[in-house]
Amino acid sequence: MITATMLELSVRCLNLFGSRQSFSVLNYHRVMPNTDLCSEQALPPELFAEQLRHLKQHFQVLSLPEAFALSQRQQLPKNSVVITIDDGFADCFDYVFPLLQQHGLTATFFISTAGLNEGYLWENQISQAIQQAPSQVQAIEMLGVSYQIDSADSRRSSIAALTEQIKYQPVATRRTSITQLLEQTGQPKMVHQFVNADQLRQMHQAGMTIGAHTVNHPILALENPEQARLEIAQSKTELEQIIGAPIEFFAYPNGKYQTDFTDAHIEMVRELGFTAAFSTDWGVAETRADLLFRLKRFTPWDRDPARFCLRLALNNLADRSHFKIFQSRVRQHVSS
Ligand SMILES: [Zn+2]
Known part of the structure; x- marks a missing residue:
């Protein structure tokens, strides 16, 4: 059992060793009550709200453009965290957005645009x-x-x-x-379960960052190059038309570097004018030129908020040379 004071002290100590150049990027998918979905991909709203409260208390939650700019100037607070949510299901607007607003926080939403048009x-x-x-x-x-x-x-x-x-x-x-x-x-009756253009505009106007996540959520490595490029480009253009502002960030569907996307896709994303792109590989986001288009993310899976915070603080350190020893322990879950 970790007490509140022990947690406060441990996270504070760990954060002292953080970097001014790299930050943790949390990667959420669904926030919804009564879900049958795989538990790690979907959180009940109360648990998400609890994580937001703890994030606010122990970390510096920044918007992606803000974290990005500060990291390039090596001026990041040492305990910086960015929240991202992939795909664009309706719960982004119904649960995530209002909870973020309640806590005065912002996040980045990576949207697959087929869902905007079809509703799923x-x-x-x-x-x-x-x-x-x-x-x-x-x-x-x-x-x-x-x-x-x-x-x-x-x-x-x-x-x-x-x-x-x-x-x-x-x-x-x-x-x-x-x-x-x-x-x-037989043909099922399809329920509309995606955000719509109007909701995206509202989220953008309220300070949320909107990013692209292709049209059909393909595994890019399985598509031919023209098709892959079209998937990336079209989602960017569609979203820019909706929010009336440039879309700067991209997240690869499924997102494992060298399995789901390759250097060829990194080149496409760069050429299409994105500022940076995210994988789903676990680690910290380091905005070095050679890593800009495959930035790593990490989401602690712990339901207990103290463990969640400790694992996140350790993730911020685990790529630094003195702390490499922690790497497998902190992120053990994925490799087991
Ligand atoms: Zn996705």
Whole structure:
């Protein structure tokens, strides 16, 4: 059990060793009540609010443009943190935005623009189709594999397995797979579950940063170069038209460097005029020229706020030479 005073002291001590050039970038996806989604990707609003309170108390939460400018001048507060939320689901506006405002904080929202136009992303089609499939449909056949959907549990695990399989297909193949799925389940009634243009404008006007996250959320490494470039460019242009300001930051979908995107995509992002781009690889964001277009992020998974804060403070240090010993311990969760 870590007491409040112990926490305060430990985080303060650790923050003394922080850098003036690098900062932690938290990466959230969903904030919503009663979720069936994988727990690490979705937080209940009360827990997110609690994390915001602790972040405010122990760290310097900066907007991305602010952190970026200060780090390039090596003037960052040593305990700097930036909040980012990927994809653009409706809970960004319904829960994240009001909670940030309540706490006087800002964040960056990376938006996949297909969701703005359609109201959902490809993965929502899979889950809705299976959830709404008539009870006489007992299984789905896809690429020679049979996915059982004859109970609530099997529906849940088949949604997860099919989503994982279809995620690693190029966008065109994904569409074919989803058509094959819908031929078996019937057309589901789609619920609108994405932010809309109006909400994005409100968020931008209230000081939130809007970033691009492609159109269809593809694994860029699986697309041909023209298609990959179009995905990146089009999301930037669409978002700029909506908010009436330049989109400076980009986040790669899925985001693992050398697996989901490569140096060729880094070059595209640079050429398209972005200032910097984010991966989902774990670490700190260091704004050195050679790292600008694959900045790392890190989100502690601890539900206990004291542990959350300690892990975040350690993350800020873990890439520094004297603290490398902590690296695997702090970020052990991902490699295990
Ligand atoms: Zn994403």
